[in-house]
Amino acid sequence: MSAAGDLAPAALRAAIRRGDWTGPTAGAVRGYLQCNLAILPEGFARGFESWCQANPGVCPLVAVGKPGDPRLPSLGGDIDLRTDLPGYSVFRGGRPGGHVLAIGDLWRDDFVAFAFGCSFSFEGVLLGEGVDLRYLARGEREAIYRSSLETTPVDGFSGPLIVSMRPLRPVDAIRAIEVTARYPLVHGAPVHIGKPEAIRVDPDRPMETLGGISVADDELPLFWACGVTPQLAIRRAAPDICITHRSAHMLVTDIPVDTLRDRTPEDGLTPGSGGS
Amino acid sequence: MSAAGDLAPAALRAAIRRGDWTGPTAGAVRGYLQCNLAILPEGFARGFESWCQANPGVCPLVAVGKPGDPRLPSLGGDIDLRTDLPGYSVFRGGRPGGHVLAIGDLWRDDFVAFAFGCSFSFEGVLLGEGVDLRYLARGEREAIYRSSLETTPVDGFSGPLIVSMRPLRPVDAIRAIEVTARYPLVHGAPVHIGKPEAIRVDPDRPMETLGGISVADDELPLFWACGVTPQLAIRRAAPDICITHRSAHMLVTDIPVDTLRDRTPEDGLTPGSGGS
Numbered sequence: 066m067s068a069a070g071d072l073a074p075a076a077l078r079a080a081i082r083r084g085d086w087t088g089p090t091a092g093a094v095r096g097y098l099q100c101n102l103a104i105l106p107e108g109f110a111r112g113f114e115s116w117c118q119a120n121p122g123v124c125p126l127v128a129v130g131k132p133g134d135p136r137l138p139s140l141g142g143d144i145d146l147r148t149d150l151p152g153y154s155v156f157r158g159g160r161p162g163g164h165v166l167a168i169g170d171l172w173r174d175d176f177v178a179f180a181f182g183c184s185f186s187f188e189g190v191l192l193g194e195g196v197d198l199r200y201l202a203r204g205e206r207e208a209i210y211r212s213s214l215e216t217t218p219v220d221g222f223s224g225p226l227i228v229s230m231r232p233l234r235p236v237d238a239i240r241a242i243e244v245t246a247r248y249p250l251v252h253g254a255p256v257h258i259g260k261p262e263a264i265r266v267d268p269d270r271p272m273e274t275l276g277g278i279s280v281a282d283d284e285l286p287l288f289w290a291c292g293v294t295p296q297l298a299i300r301r302a303a304p305d306i307c308i309t310h311r312s313a314h315m316l317v318t319d320i321p322v323d324t325l326r327d328r329t330p331e332d333g334l335t336p337g338s339g340g341s
Numbered sequence: 342m343s344a345a346g347d348l349a350p351a352a353l354r355a356a357i358r359r360g361d362w363t364g365p366t367a368g369a370v371r372g373y374l375q376c377n378l379a380i381l382p383e384g385f386a387r388g389f390e391s392w393c394q395a396n397p398g399v400c401p402l403v404a405v406g407k408p409g410d411p412r413l414p415s416l417g418g419d420i421d422l423r424t425d426l427p428g429y430s431v432f433r434g435g436r437p438g439g440h441v442l443a444i445g446d447l448w449r450d451d452f453v454a455f456a457f458g459c460s461f462s463f464e465g466v467l468l469g470e471g472v473d474l475r476y477l478a479r480g481e482r483e484a485i486y487r488s489s490l491e492t493t494p495v496d497g498f499s500g501p502l503i504v505s506m507r508p509l510r511p512v513d514a515i516r517a518i519e520v521t522a523r524y525p526l527v528h529g530a531p532v533h534i535g536k537p538e539a540i541r542v543d544p545d546r547p548m549e550t551l552g553g554i555s556v557a558d559d560e561l562p563l564f565w566a567c568g569v570t571p572q573l574a575i576r577r578a579a580p581d582i583c584i585t586h587r588s589a590h591m592l593v594t595d596i597p598v599d600t601l602r603d604r605t606p607e608d609g610l611t612p613g614s615g616g617s
Contacts, residue, residue, distance in 0.1 A: 235533050235534045235535055235536055235539065236532070236533065238534060238535075239518055239530050239531055239532075239533075239534055240530075242515055242518040242519060242522075242530075243518060243519070243522040243530055246518075246519040246522070254515050254516075254518075254519055255515055256512070256515075257511050257512065257515075258511045258514060258515055258534070258535075258561065259511055259514075259534075259535050259561050260511055260559065260561070263511065263559060283536065283539060285534065285535050285536070
């Protein structure tokens with residue numbers, strides 16, 4: 066799967082664990098599933114899992130850890146969630162509590178970890194299918210926006226849908242919809258195309274971008290559900306503590322993205338994987 | 342497959358054969374494949390078949406008749422192409438030669454019939470998948486346009502791509518792309534979305550429409566390859582005679598559309614079907 070020069074996922078995780086890699090993971094490893102992470106006390110875990118299941122396009126669960134267990138063996142035999150992400154965001158009582166590089170000192174016996182697919186995973190698939198991601202050639206990266214769309218609320222978890230935007234020419238937009246629709250575990254098809262004003266988004270004013278973004282006259286903006294969404298939903302539920310991946314600093318797994326084709330959150334990842 | 346009140350395909354063909362039904366077939370039979378038809382002298386058949394194969398999204402072949410044989414048994418046991426369409430267009434030397442209701446008196450021993458999927462077939466599939474076709478509620482029908490896109494020329498067959506347009510809201514547009522992409526035998530995914538000026542189409546000025554068409558402010562125009570395209574390609578090749586279905590007056594088959602999911606022109610329709 067890996068192109069010349071790319072790190073293997075386990076090698077990247079080892080570099081992160083040693084503290085040698087602290088940057089974003091987008092593009093660092095091609096062809097492997099990258100995951101959003103959310104770690105919650107057990108008292109909030111069931112509600113959060115129900116909210117994920119009610120919003121499968123937003124939070125396509127690929128693995129759920131056992132209470133107190135920092136491993137997710139179905140995603141990589143050596144994964145230790147306390148050290149293997151290059152950045153974590155900590156929330157206390159629903160408020161941002163800063164970023165950290167490891168969470169060994171924060172780990173608790175009642176923590177439950179949730180991993181769900183990230184759209185970073187599918188850029189490689191799109192390129193492999195011949196979709197022209199011109200924004201990459203322009204030195205730009207997808208940007209994220211707060212939309213006027215709302216997630217389905219469950220047990221105190223609720224909030225707006227955060228979307229990532231990629232500008233594409235019409236023929237590439239159609240192909241990108243076709244391709245991503247077949248990968249529901251990494252958000253699936255876009256939630257919106259064109260007409261950004263219909264979801265109250267101004268493409269020129271992202272919440273966050275990794276490298277600037279623009280929509281050319283011959284391009285349409287495409288919007289996918291973004292894994293930042295659950296961070297806002299968790300903040301509303303306001304557990305005493307919650308830890309997530311830091312934006313763009315993902316859990317890199319051993320799962321080749323192409324094995325996810327046509328698999329849904331209901332299918333799960335592998336027989337017996339995850340499961341709280 | 343058939344909803345209450347719908348005719349079965351064989352019953353509709355019988356009514357057409359008797360002369361009781363001379364109108365368009367769109368909507369007359371739901372859930373069954375409707376086909377574009379082209380009948381050519383054998384000397385032009387190989388070139389036309391090659392052109393279809395070079396343009397599979399434009400002319401997805403589902404059956405090819407034997408020379409001189411007016412039957413296409415893989416599409417319906419009783420089909421007689423001389424009588425079973427409610428309207429035919431005749432072209433002589435590449436020029437329009439009028440419309441007729443039957444072609445028994447024109448039939449020749451060297452005629453080869455080609456049937457390919459028509460996008461009329463997929464409106465039922467879209468409705469079944471929950472896509473809101475608001476233009477139908479407005480009393481409108483898809484319209485067709487001459488685009489600036491060109492088909493791949495083969496053996497004298499060439500010409501512009503004719504497209505059919507359906508206006509949809511963004512969320513329905515995405516779903517329509519997902520759904521139609523899985524039906525390559527009825528044109529598959531759209532060829533264009535939004536930005537009609539990029540393919541030099543003015544949505545307000547169709548070549549042809551069955552009931553007027555409009556694009557609302559919150560809708561995007563989606564353009565699919567249209568089965569009228571080969572009529573123009575055949576006119577350029579200018580055989581002494583060619584007979585096609587009359588626009589919107591299709592060959593109605595016994596093939597349930599849902600059995601075509603994920604089948605490509607290369608797969609063919611059934612083992613041993615068609616084949617010249």
